[in-house]
Amino acid sequence: MSTELLDALLILEKEKGISRDVIIEAIEAALVSAYKRNFNQAQNVRTDLNLANGTMRVFARKDVVDEVFDSRLEISIEEAQKINPSYEVGDVVEIEVTPKDFGRIAAQTAKQVVTQRVREAERGIIYSEFVDREDDIMTGIVQRQDPRFIYVNLGKIEALLPQSEQMPNESYRPHDRIKVYLTKVEKTTKGPQIFVSRTHPGLLKRLFEIEVPEIYDGTVEIRSVAREAGDRSKISVYTDKPEVDPVGACVGPKGSRVQAVVNELKGEKIDIVEWSEDPVVFVANALSPSKVLDVMVEEQEKATTVVVPDYQLSLAIGKRGQNARLAAKLTGWKIDIKSESEARELGIYPRENSSVINEEQTEEESFSLSEEDFE
Template sequence: MSNELLDALTILEKEKGISKEVIIEAIEAALISAYKRNFNQAQNVRVDLNRDTGTMRVFARKDVVDEVYDPRLEVSVEEAQSVNPSFQVNDVMEMEVTPKDFGRIAAQTAKQVVTQRVREAERGVIYSEFVDREEDIMTGIVQRIDSKFIYVSLGKIEALLPVSEQMPNEKYKPHDRIKVFITKVEKTTKGPQIFVSRTHPGLLKRLFEIEVPEIYDGTVEIKSVAREAGDRSKISVYSENSEVDPVGSCVGPKGQRVQAIVNELKGEKIDIVNWSNDPVEFVANALSPSKVLDVNVNEEEKATTVVVPDYQLSLAIGKRGQNARLAAKLTNWKIDIKSESDAVQMGIYPRAGANVPLEDSEDDEPLFSFSDDELDK
């Protein structure tokens, strides 16, 4: 062993950020095992790597005792004092036992340790980089596909896109570029493992943050997201600035901003509604594009009864109940929808003295709902 090893460790410390002392300590520990394994020695030994010359020496460590029972681990006080008169019982005596061909074994062992430490350090760097990106969005390239996962290259590592996190309306092929949402970063014995999603509501939120500057700078806030991936989504938005239209900001000029997101999600319909801390207004907005006549709120059960015109009942409920289901997820309120005629018959509409500001005139501008097909018209 020579200065070449120390020079290599110095370079590694600069380029990989791996402490030189940590590697040297690891090499010394590995050489102890290598010595015992290759020379059939069970004694207590210490390996010393000279930090200046790079040379390595092996020292046997023996306890100084009155009576020797195991000569591999013990030495008599008389023998110890013949080497150095200052030795006393219970002291530890060291003797050099470096084998002649130990250099070859040392070089091989050092190489293995350095390789292992470099690999661990690189894994640690990758883990540190990606653990901070949990709940963030990245663009990856599809590498390969099997029955359980799609393997997506994120540069330094392949992420796993499980079947359950894949959009049902998408077909993936190798070399496709896709945006994914990082859901979980795990540290395993084989290195960091990253799980990503195309169906997570967070993906939709991050896409809006990318496309809408007002969201990115905090002028407009996304309050909640409800998503049935590949089919339809709803988001509620709000701005403290009364001069800023949060829905219009998300739509963009001629729908350009929301269209970019719809395209990325392969035609998934997106409803953008105004958030309100008033459940009456918020629930009515969430049922867009349906017209709402009245919202009766039960605070204790966190439930609402919504009255809609007879001809809009099916629109309010949506195909297979989707519109009502997404509205309930978006608002976190239970929603029971009644037609106007049923509500009148049940005596719950119109309510005496109720403020009913929800009935739109023919000239009212509807809340925004976009799909890829609609934007092409």
């Protein structure tokens, strides 16, 4: 029995990273509880686990006193000195009280403690592994679902995909493989709990990092993301290397890179625009695919008034205001869109020193997948 236990402790120490001394202390504490529970004892006891010879002994600890009031906890000086003449009042005497059949109980208790510690260690290892992957992307397999969650198998643990984080244009079936974004890893009494998302803007960013080597190696940087999951998204990209086209790098040959992201997101339309520190240029790019004639900036209000050709007004605003809304999220600027004729009536266009946007430049500095691309 001792050899088996010793071997088990060595394996745990090597494979699970659990210290042998920690497990022995836990076993000894559990043996004390087992002794008191099984033998109806209220004594102050300690256990001694000797791995070398396989013995497990129990010792009652009693205080040496002049007059005994509780024989379970105290021993008279006379009785103590019969055991050892050197005992004095105030010392602690240990008397072995190991029951005859305590070995069976001890073995069972040791097994329970080891099993519990292994479970705790495995939970700790899983937590440590996944807590470092927060804000990262993983591939999982749909297991099952209930009204609140879809359960996604990530290999060592099931993650929870809440209903609020599920894309409205997707249906999930058991055994489907999906990419998910890890939003939160919590430590609970039942082990780590992992929450994932399919709607988080970070998922879009990570997908582009996978598909675009220039983003992965840092040549091209994603500066901002605005997303209405399942419908349309915008990302702004930037590079400080003049020889690199950041939008073109994200689009890929014949649109292959962006199309891979679109396919993973089940047809979500994506606009890729070039970031600029100049709000005039950035806002004009962000309103892609519409053309922009002028952008007037109110620095203090962090607001802009944008003039677009009359025939482009509905395109600039987008269905239910989506294009303008996403552009505002992407840039961080309020955007008020005026048609060219309305701006002329208001006397705000054209204006002296107008920052007229070059339409050809806007086209080159943005890319948008239109609905026709999905037909």
